[in-house]
Amino acid sequence: MRTIDWVDDAIVLVDQTRLPGELTYLRITTVADLIDAIQRLAVRGAPALGVAGAMGVALAARTGEPIAPLRAARPTAVNLAWGVDQAAANADPLARALEIRDEDLSACLAMGARGADLLAEHAATRVMTVCNTGGLATVERGTALGVIQTMHERGVLAEALALETRPLLQGARLTAWELARMGAPHRLIVDSAGPFLLARGAADAVLIGADRIAANGDTANKIGSYSLALGACRAGVPFLVIAPETTIDLATPTGDAIHIEDRGAAEVVSLGGVKIAPDGTQALNPAFDVTPADLITAIVTDRRVIRLDRGETP
């Protein structure tokens, strides 16, 4: 199953807002509809957004729509702007978009193997993860969840603990769905249980994806990643970031310069469409946080392992 692809002059993508209830696809033929799908999180996850951005430029070449609003549709994941820029700089945007789609799959396979090798060195068989970093966040397989899939295929995964990931529940809705489909042993936990369960020795390592990695290694990822990094540090377990080279943004010196998307109060004051807070409640809703480089053991990319714990930088 491909999360996003180009079929008969259109982008075809899994509508992630309908999972886990229904596996349905959207057929997108305009940049305006693509921006809407990105902002509703029908398509999401940094690498999938990179492919969507590049394919969106191919759509724009047909419809004549501007690409600047697409490039800015979500600000934190660098891959979206990167994908738009890559396709726009190419005489044949569609050809470049299809290349990015294909490179994504090989990158995920490489990250999966390299990450599983590193975890084997740490004798780690029980892992904790947040949000969704699987095939649904890429074209197929995924980054951090791709490592977990490789561990499962190698027969060394004892258990994956997935954080539910409030407010939009990517962990409960998407990661649990993917783990069940691959037949991998897993349990779901509430977000606030993560650091405590690490303190009690429930996992041997934490694996996360990334939306943007600054030049010093500071890493923006789904809100909740930073608490897990603090918990992992205190518990003395490795904290690994799994991301393709395209998520490294050397133009951003440190995490302080990363624009964190705030998605507004509505997602916080309601859950699954049901209001859970009194009328008029104000809320803060940062969709991402930044884990400082000194809390990260290593960044595993499709090309290398960057040992932040040994002073290396991207």
Ligand code: MRU
């Ligand atoms: O808001 P989302 O669901 O797009 O956030 C996604 C994440 O934070 C992922 O961890 C990140 O994009 C890496 S996906 C391989």
